[in-house]
Amino acid sequence: MQFHNDFDSIIASLAARSERARVAVVCPHDEHTCEAVADAIKASLADFVLVGDPARIPFAADEHVSIVNIPDNDAACAAAVALAREGKVDVLMKGLVNTDNLLRAILNKETGILPRGTVMSHITAAQIPGRHKLLLFSDACVIPFPNDEQFAAITGYLIDTLRTLGVEQPRVALTHCTEKTSPKFPITLSYAMLKEQCAAGAMGNAIVDGPMDVKTALDPESGAIKGIVSPVNGDADAIVFPDIEAGNTFYKTISWLAHATMAGMIVGTQVPVVLPSRGDSSRSKLCSLALAISVARH
């Protein structure tokens, strides 16, 4: 398995595949989404099924593009989800349609793509200038305050994704405002249980440690100064956040301060789903697609 330390490496490896992945895009009616689709086709990342109003889709059908004529947004969401459910596409991507409408189709118990009893979560991958490898984290978008089961699922999804990206022994930091495990902060008890399960092999060859703060997770010197000895060793491949407020704060702060390139996808669903937000650049959308395709076609 090739190790990918940045998005270009992921994109190049997808382009080298003999068979392209198939991505359904719901309502590609806006400039940014269409730019990402055009970029992805140009980069030989995927073939596309564009579901929406043909009058608003600036693509012609060809060997890499099919167009499904469904002008109604909700019907387009349902149709794209059905394609995923039937295994006809490997990834879903949202265009100019409300996230809530697409999520309703995804979560529909009869016709959706979230298997019963499965946790749906979100993974962000960040390429931070000056850092030697990608940093994955979760959950900045979907689960407000994870419970035990959700923390285990989040950690599992991060580890699976890291393996897909060629990280043999993923290092995952469970973050919290201190290093103490205490009933005052119930999440630290969730962390303790999770660590035990991981130490017993529940997640395979992976290092899962915490609670530790973000700096201790990412900066080898920080732990040393504090006298913290952790196998994560200031070199985390992924961070689990205690709640959505912390995850979102991290997302927005590294995007602001570090001009990081961010990619994101929903996981737990039958196929990964890319839900770009208004402010995302087309580069970020392309990287999200690449990340989702890597996981989907692994």
Place this chain on the structure above:
Amino acid sequence: MQFHNDFDSIIASLAARSERARVAVVCPHDEHTCEAVADAIKASLADFVLVGDPARIPFAADEHVSIVNIPDNDAACAAAVALAREGKVDVLMKGLVNTDNLLRAILNKETGILPRGTVMSHITAAQIPGRHKLLLFSDACVIPFPNDEQFAAITGYLIDTLRTLGVEQPRVALTHCTEKTSPKFPITLSYAMLKEQCAAGAMGNAIVDGPMDVKTALDPESGAIKGIVSPVNGDADAIVFPDIEAGNTFYKTISWLAHATMAGMIVGTQVPVVLPSRGDSSRSKLCSLALAISVARH
């Protein structure tokens, strides 16, 4: 009132005062604390009362330094707090003693320095390379999950501190993972109430707005892209965080990524308290002292 856009400006303005503030330091028995004390004396920031074991205090008494011989840590905490309670010092600073022990003395109902019914909180001030002014935020250290009253107190302390630093009309962002006010996230209801109170003048001439995410608070372009019109306008002087996990994540992330200079102090107490942590540089300790002195002697 002079506007201070960085720590050097604060330090220079304190040095120019005719009368020095008095700072009690509890157990200045470690190199880092003593370095900060020596730096502060050199910078003409304050005079010091060093409370602890004289054998472990590498200072001689002189016009700027008094030494109080109390080798027992808990007794030293109590004695320093008594000095603050009696108005004999303007600021407290922790040396080589457990935070919990000092807090116990501070919070003692009979002999402590937290007035009954007053919210104790923590303010961080960050000088971020490339940013045009200091950024204050709260609460990264003390209050885990603020309630309505605590959010109001936190916001008030930030505004008071900003005024001391010469900001005429402080802009405060109430941050959250989205811009929506919803009962799903009770803190957004706290924010709505607080905004109303501030709009009615409860905090004087200040702009308090939210919920908004961290990037929208700090980056003028981000709000514009999202179509968010806020009087904070991507130019926040201070950020209120929804919980300690988010506040701590921000603290550790900007310290890691931006090599920011961070200063911090406990507020709400009769005198501000500086509680440096193990990893803080002596520059950070000096800036914390300067911040606390500014507020104390205002």
